[in-house]
Amino acid sequence: MLVEIPDPQVIAYVIVAFAVGIFGMMIYGKIKALSAQKTSDPAYLSRLEYYERQLIDMKIRMDALDLEEKESEEQVLERVETVLEKKAQPQVQKEPEESKIEPAKPVSKPRMPNMDFNGVAEHVLGLITTREMTSRDIQITIGRSREHTSRLMKRLFEQGFVQRNNKTKPFTYQITEKGKAKLGNQEQPITA
Incomplete structure (x- = not known):
């Protein structure tokens, strides 16, 4: 029985392919070990949380x-x-001052007036009827302090008006059926 020996070029290609594969596996192992060290490093994790x-x-x-x-x-x-x-409208006499259009001045957002707990709670419930919001979103929208907003959301959560999503950081809040009932039959949700 005769066995044919392949051409030397074919043998060279097989050897080079094998060597490249071994080299690639070694590099992959080094990169994987390096990335495993970074993820276990507490400084790396804290830096990642900071950027997040x-x-x-x-x-x-x-x-x-x-x-x-x-x-x-x-x-x-x-x-x-x-x-x-x-x-x-028909004008009897045109005055040159009225024909000038003044440039629009930037209008600052008015601060929300002081309300009791129920007024603020209803406003917040109206805000979160359309989408989930974080307490930071709510804080910026109602113009209150972080502490005030946190206490408000905690009280709404304890009373069952809102539902807290603990799976996300920061927590997101969503209105419950009880919250919708407290809000009443409003025609449209409040938009910020």
Whole structure:
């Protein structure tokens, strides 16, 4: 029985492929060991948590800015409509001062008036009817301190008006059926 010996090029390709595979496995092992050391390092984990908190804060700030921007756009549209209505009305004498349109000044968001617990609770319940919110989101929206907001959300949670999602950090809150009943039959949820 005769056995054919393959060409030397084929043998060389097989040996090179084997060597490349062994080299790749060695590099993979080194990278895996290096990444395992980083994840077990407490300084690395604390740095990761710090950056995660920073990203969450940035997201909340961006959302707050978006809300303020939407409010200012609505106010500008209202001003334009009132100017157009004034021009549509017949005028006996045109004054040059009225024809000038003043540039829109940035309007600061008014601070929420002081309310008792029920007023603030109903406002917060109205906010979270459309989507889950973190206590930081709620804090920025109602303009109260972190401590005030935390106490409020804890009380709402203990009374069963909101449900806390413990699986996410920071916790998110969602309205319950009892909370919807307390809110009553409002036509539209409160938007910030």
